[in-house]
Amino acid sequence: MIHGGMKLELLNIEGNEVIHVAATVVVPVLYCGVLLWAGKGRTPGKRLLKIRVVSLAHRRITFWHAVERALGYGAAALELGFGFVQFFIHPYRRCAQDRLAETIVVTERSYQALQQKLSQQQVANDSLECPPHSEGYAPAQQA
Numbered sequence: 001m002i003h004g005g006m007k008l009e010l011l012n013i014e015g016n017e018v019i020h021v022a023a024t025v026v027v028p029v030l031y032c033g034v035l036l037w038a039g040k041g042r043t044p045g046k047r048l049l050k051i052r053v054v055s056l057a058h059r060r061i062t063f064w065h066a067v068e069r070a071l072g073y074g075a076a077a078l079e080l081g082f083g084f085v086q087f088f089i090h091p092y093r094r095c096a097q098d099r100l101a102e103t104i105v106v107t108e109r110s111y112q113a114l115q116q117k118l119s120q121q122q123v124a125n126d127s128l129e130c131p132p133h134s135e136g137y138a139p140a141q142q143a
Helices: 015-038 044-049 063-078 082-089 096-101 108-127
Strands: 051-055 103-107
Touching: 015 063, 044 051, 051 063, 051 108, 063 082, 063 096, 082 096, 096 103, 103 108
Parallel strands: none
Antiparallel strands: 051 103
């Protein structure tokens, strides 16, 4: 219930505390998440370093994966920084935010090579499709 302006009686939170939480948690998470999602896995810093975040579950990083990854930075910091140290321990160099969001950081060159390989496979798969219908050829009928 709201009593006396902006004070929430049930949680005992002042209005300026809500603004403080929003400014220190919500805004940075959305900012990092939106930048990562809109940049297709690249924030300005990642673009400068020629690296990219790639989803392990989807072809392109989704908005939710980007926000989860941004939240993962907080999780890594809450572990007293051990979430970031995992970069040196994990065999695929994945930190806490990567494991949380099912992502991995790759170099731009390896990403481009993978995209080229996938497009070549798509062209090969397209050429293996069924030939057009002709005399004497009919696809199997399903019952």
